[in-house]
Amino acid sequence: MKENGKIRLGISIGDFNGIGCEVALKTFEDARMLDFCTPVIFASNKIISQQKSDLDLNMNFNGVRDASQSIDGKINVVNVWKENPKIEFGQATEEGGRFAIKSLRAAVTALKNDKIDILVTAPINKNNIQSEDFKFPGHTDFLAQELNGESLMFMVTDSLRVGLLTDHIAVKDVAQAITPKLIRDKVLTMEKSLKMDFGIRRPKIALLGINPHSGDNGTIGEEDDKILKPTIQEMFNKGTMVYGPYSADSFFGSNSHSNFDAVLAAYHDQGLIPFKTLSFGKGVNYTAGLEKVRTSPDHGTAYEIAGKGQADASSFKEAVFTALQVFKSREDYTTWNKNPLQKQKTKRAS
Structure with a gap:
């Protein structure tokens, strides 16, 4: 988190042939959400522009090379790749899985390097993400390897x-x-x-x-x-x-x-x-026990409605608010445990 700035919330886009991008963008289409945090999406300007156009969403975003360049009050997109992969809504393609992992790895690297404070992951397909470089049944097992705890x-x-x-x-x-x-x-x-x-x-x-x-x-x-x-x-x-x-x-x-x-x-x-x-x-879905905060919505890629503009962003929005709540709760917990005087006051009050 930047000094005197908002909490930086990283977003991995999941499978772009599913509803991940849709629910993430719909969440921050409501400009009031920018009062709570600074969203940092790990993808590419082209992918986000195409999703925005295909889904008829009304928003602007700020393209950056690195998460550290993100600007408060804007939807920031880190350009993780220069390629222009084909979006095939509703299809579980090899390309969709490959770029989902590129987004995830870039977001986790930024999280480990404190360029973002918390991470919300959009849904992936557990089959098309498998490769020689990624052999995990899902987000949780990968994050357990990458983040201590x-x-x-x-x-x-x-x-x-x-x-x-x-x-x-x-x-x-x-x-x-x-x-x-x-x-x-x-x-x-x-x-x-x-x-x-x-x-x-x-x-x-x-x-x-x-x-x-x-x-x-x-x-x-x-x-x-x-x-x-x-x-x-x-x-x-x-x-x-x-x-x-x-x-x-x-x-x-x-x-x-x-x-x-x-x-x-x-x-x-x-x-x-x-x-x-x-x-x-x-x-x-919250991955507890790690040194960093990660949440995700409680649904999958929902290929059957992908690209139709029908996805409900409620669970993704809840994932954002839960990540923010946990981050702040951890700060309070750390402060409380470092301050014996505060402990004594709390005990006397109770």
Whole structure:
């Protein structure tokens, strides 16, 4: 962040044949958004001009060679490439995947070098991004390699937060992947994020069982009894407020999630199906546990509506606001922890 300037928000455009550019540009077509941050899009002037024209969007942008040249009050576009790739809305092309990764790598490099403060990533296609130079199932795994920390896929809204013990792995591999160490690492990452990123001083975390009915005391699998329960008890005894395992089939339907600050699901669909059912369009995918802040909308490339001007930018806008909130919360957390006097005042007040 520039001295006395706004927070610089980097944007990787994702697959330009999907709705990524559309939702990003629609978000900042509203000039009031420029009061909150300075957007820096990693793409090229030609791509953004073409998307703007194809989607009939009304805005101007400022082309720059480097993110450090970005100007507050304007939509800035860093020219990452000079080529003029062909946009084929609705098609999963090799070219679309290749330039999505070029945008992502440039944005992450700028983030690591403090030329931007936070990053919002538009959706990619997990198939056409694969290459000899990029062999990751998605953003989260790549960011975990590039940015220091223990990553956690954390889906968040104002009233619901769901993290994942395992994310992009086959269901048949879930039980074997879940170990006491993995549980400890993910729970502690979630606990730290809730404190540092969301300002919750004593977070309560619910852990969902692996098997139906959390195994029914070993009748439907032994993993819950032999791995989850003892690890949860061990962590609780050491002061972490983690509870469970809870049967996943009734947990959200009974509104049990409202009793906790966050829920840790055993695997991808166990957590994301209820999350998206309850909050689709307003949810945000946040990569917790890293030294830098990254969010994304809770939807994919949506090829079926790409180029038609029908995409709803609500989730992307929420991703922007969540990234800004987390960035500011981290600043407050750091200040509070560096100031023992402030701690004493807070304790006396409470």
